[in-house]
């Protein structure tokens with residue numbers, strides 16, 4: 001079932017000035033519920049711009065981004081903030097946890113902002129504590145735990161609102177390769193439980209954990225590949241080969 005549709009999406013920064021940058025051009029694709037899509041491309045290709053538009057942090061110059069029948073470009077700033085808190089979860093490269101709050105309170109934060117009753121917050125955090133293996137650190141503070149543990153707390157914070165869509169921007173960019181694998185395995189577990197995920201990454205190893213990889217080049221979709229029955233290694237090789245042809249196309 002379709003969750004997200006991008007229709008002929010374009011973004012021009014500083015339109016009608018001599019500094020105009022055409023960051024996205026005619027982007028059209030759909031994401032189904034339960035999909036796990038990674039977005040790859042060289043620096044400056046338009047990945048962050050695309051993620052910002054899907055995240056309702058920015059608006060397209062033309063075209064539409066429709067999530068669950070809601071045209072995101074039509075939301076006012078206030079409504080976009082409410083929509084984000086209710087329907088989207090975010091995981092960032094640098095975790096973005098608040099040091100002044102305990103890990104538990106960091107996880108509760110989006111629910112506090114949504115005025116969720118305490119009993120409901122306690123009910124929702126329990127399965128996350130178990131599945132993300134954060135029992136031992138839940139009442140400590142972000143500055144007292146490792147990067148991988150901080151990312152687990154950040155994932156719990158993103159999932160506690162039970163978002164339609166989890167958006168991740170280089171979620172393993174600050175982690176060593178073993179810890180990255182653990183975090184990516186957690187994403188896979190959540191995806192197997194039905195969580196839809198879109199993840200921006202520079203790393204083919206990271207992208208190989210997803211079910212589908214979209215390649216962006218110069219603001220356009222260059223390629224769209226599916227893992228299908230491929231092993232992690234074979235899928236990573238396919239992603240690497242696509243990145244090589246994408247890069248070579250410059251010359």
Ligand SMILES: Nc1ncnc2c1ncn2[C@@H]1O[C@H](COP(=O)(O)OP(=O)(O)OP(=O)(O)O)[C@@H](O)[C@H]1O
Nearest residue numbers: 013014021023041042043044045046047048049050
């Ligand atoms: N706020 C802005 N104002 C003007 N131009 C911008 C702005 N943000 C991005 N751009 C330009 O839009 C294009 C796409 O940038 P974007 O940040 O989306 O690329 P990216 O693929 O995410 O790159 P990276 O991998 O380096 O983060 C680039 O040419 C960039 O310079």
